[in-house]
Amino acid sequence: MINSLEGLDDMGVATAAARAGADVVRDLYGLRLARSDKGAGDFATAADLEAERQILDVIRAARPDDGVLGEESGRWGAADAVRQWMVDPLCGTLNYAVGSMLVAVNVALRDGAAAVADPFSGEVFCTDGATAWVRQDGADARLAPTPATQLVDVNLDPPFPNAPGFRAVDLLAHPAFVDRFRPRVLSTTLALAWVAAGKRAAYVTDGGDLTASVHFAAGIALCRAAGCTVTGIDGAPLGPEGRGLVAAADAETHGQLMSVIHSQERRT
Structure with a gap:
């Protein structure tokens, strides 16, 4: 693996790391796995932990001077590292634990x-930060967002820091939402990749930064x-003061969603 990482750019490292984690998640699917309680009804499975280990091995081998923040293992590397990788080895653990394949590996x-x-x-x-692609069976295709499906994923998992507004x-x-869109509840950030790929018109979630x-x-x-058009639920740019997330295939879809959200907040 180490030799195969030589010369990779950052997108190549991210892709190799995500694939390493995905191999673990797929191989352990359907097995009875040990769980680690994280409190408030949340837990990690042995698949989460092993997938993160494999991802970290790739990043450490390819970018030994970078820092890493892993969901399960916390921070690794130099505390003052300019570059930091963020790792979610299995997004959708609850889905996975009950036999649902709606999960993602994020790097x-x-x-x-x-x-x-x-x-x-x-x-x-995958993205290099400027363009975005999907890779499957050795072929690459540019991601092309479109609102054509009219499907909008709404994340209903807590916390809800912006309630009741x-x-x-x-x-x-x-009424304005159901007249224009068809809701879906996916409970994994795979939905964001689907917005970028044109499989979803938009994704909406509460939250902070x-x-x-x-x-x-x-x-x-x-x-x-x-x-895509990406803002907080208040229409403001994402960042330290951010409020949740609205990611839409285009500006028109984003505007329609913001109109619904604003009317909801006015009623409250």
């Missing part, structure tokens, strides 16, 4: 390259590089 260099792997379709969505669940019953989240960083990078 992102902060403000740079990123990759999101779907362990079961074999797709790896914004409640994601309320979108599902809003999601650019600093191992769960969301890779998907946000993909959407931005693919040309």
Whole structure:
């Protein structure tokens, strides 16, 4: 593996790392796995832990001077490292634990390259920070977002820091939302890769600064590089003061969603 990493650019490293994690997730699927309790009903499985180990091995071998923030293992490397990788080895652990294949493996260099792997379709969505691609069966295709499906994923997992002004669940019953869109609830940030790829028209979630989240960083990078419209739920740019996330295939779809969200907040 180490020799195969020589000469890779950052997108190549992100892709190799995401694939290494995806191989573990796929190989351990359906097995009875040990769980580590993380509190508040959350847990990690042995697949989460082993996938993260494999991802970290790739990053350490290819970029030994970089820092890493892993969901399960915390921070690695020099505390003052200028470059930091963000790793979510299995996004959708609850899905995975009950036999659902709706999961993702996320690897992102902060403000740079990123990759999101779907362990079961074999797709790896990747970006160098400027353009975005999907790789499958040895072939690359540029990501092309489109609102044509009219499908919008709404994340209903807590926490809900912007309630009561914004409640994601309320979108599902809003007349203007159901007139234009068809809601889906995926409960994994694979949905962001699907927005970038044209499989979803948009994705909406509550939260704070999601650019600093191992769960969301890779998907946000993909959407931005693919040309999606990406803001907080208040329409403001993402960042330290951010409020949640609206990632839409185009500006028109984003505007329609913001209109619904604003009308919801006014009613509250």
